[in-house]
Amino acid sequence: xxxxxxxxxxxxxxxxxxxxxxxxxxxxxxxxxxxxxxxxxxxxxxxxxxxxxxxxxxxxxxxxxxxxxxxxxxxxxxxxxxxxxxxxxxxxxxxxxxxxxxxxxxxxxxxxxxxxxxxxxxxxxxxxxxxxxxxxxxxxxxxxxxxxxxxxxxxxxxxxxxxxxxxxxxxxxxxxxxxxxxxxxxxxxxxxxxxxxxxxxxxxxxx
Numbered sequence: 073x074x075x076x077x078x079x080x081x082x083x084x085x086x087x088x089x090x091x092x093x094x095x096x097x098x099x100x101x102x103x104x105x106x107x108x109x110x111x112x113x114x115x116x117x118x119x120x121x122x123x124x125x126x127x128x129x130x131x132x133x134x135x136x137x138x139x140x141x142x143x144x145x146x147x148x149x150x151x152x153x154x155x156x157x158x159x160x161x162x163x164x165x166x167x168x169x170x171x172x173x174x175x176x177x178x179x180x181x182x183x184x185x186x187x188x189x190x191x192x193x194x195x196x197x198x199x200x201x202x203x204x205x206x207x208x209x210x211x212x213x214x215x216x217x218x219x220x221x222x223x224x225x226x227x228x229x230x231x232x233x234x235x236x237x238x239x240x241x242x243x244x245x246x247x248x249x250x251x252x253x254x255x256x257x258x259x260x261x262x263x264x265x266x267x268x269x270x271x272x273x274x275x276x277x278x279x
Contacts, residue, residue, distance in 0.1 A: 073113060079177070079229060079270070080107050081157065082142060083122035093123050095138050104145070118175050118229075119151030125160045125192070134172055157231070161213040162189045168220040176221065177270070179232040180260045183239055183246050185210045221265030230260040230269040 085092050085103040094100065108114060119142060124130050133139055145151045155175035156167050167173045188211050221228055238244040239251040260269050273279055 077117045078111065078113065079118040079120055079155065079175075080104075080111075080116040080151075081120045081122040082145070082151075083138070095133065097137060097141055100138075100141065104150070108150070115149055116151050118153045118155045119145055120155040120157045120175070120177055121173070122157055124156060124158050124163055127160075127162055127166060130156075130158075130163045130166055134167075134170060139172065155229075160189050161211070161217045164217050165213065165220060168217065168224060168226050173226065175227045175229060175267075177229045177231055178217070180228065180230040180263055180266065181233050181235045181239060181256055182251070182259050183235045184232065185214050186246060187211055187214075189213050218264040218266075226265060227267040228263065228265045230263075230266055231272070233257060233260045233269045233271060 082104055083094060083100055085094050085099050087099075107116070121133060121138070121142060124133060142151070142154050146154060153174045154172065155177060156164070156173045157177035158164050158167070159179050161178075164176055164178055167176065186209070218228075220226070233256050234240065234253065235245075235256075239247075239256055240253075242248055242250045245251065257269055260266055271278075
């Protein structure tokens with residue numbers, strides 16, 4: 073067990089067979105106990121505050137009972153480090169400056185790095201998945217986030233390194249060419265602060 077680093081969400085639950093994001097501490101406690109049981113472990117190395125995409129929600133969570141619950145888990149040894157998952161660089165920057173998190177799970181790929189901050193990252197796309205033509209160059213907020221993480225020793229675990237597979241399709245990629253998995257992984261891992269890429273899988277063949 074000590075040779076594995078396990079990252080687990082706090083605030084992600086299943087109800088009636090459906091995923092939900094919640095700040096209900098009763099549900100969070102039940103889901104976290106279930107996570108430990110399923111993984112057959114008594115602790116998670118990185119407990120991630122799950123899915124905060126607005127500055128207002130970060131303000132509420134970081135100063136309220138949910139963050140106190142994270143501190144409770146850490147004090148009890150149930151998690152070893154407190155992290156945060158977000159798609160919004162403004163939320164990530166605020167978290168990095170707060171000193172309240174040691175890790176962040178953030179979307180990193182050469183396509184998303186073009187995008188300005190927004191509360192709902194799916195709205196970056198038109199119906200046909202084409203990026204807005206006006207986008208170009210790395211967004212300054214994302215560049216600042218990577219710099220802050222490197223300066224403050226906050227690790228980034230990367231999600232969506234393949235942009236949901238869009239970068240493997242020249243017609244859907246904002247660059248008009250097909251990228252390889254290796255190119256996407258190399259890009260993500262060379263961002264300042266990036267520690268590892270957590271790739272999503274649908275079936276064993278993907279692994």
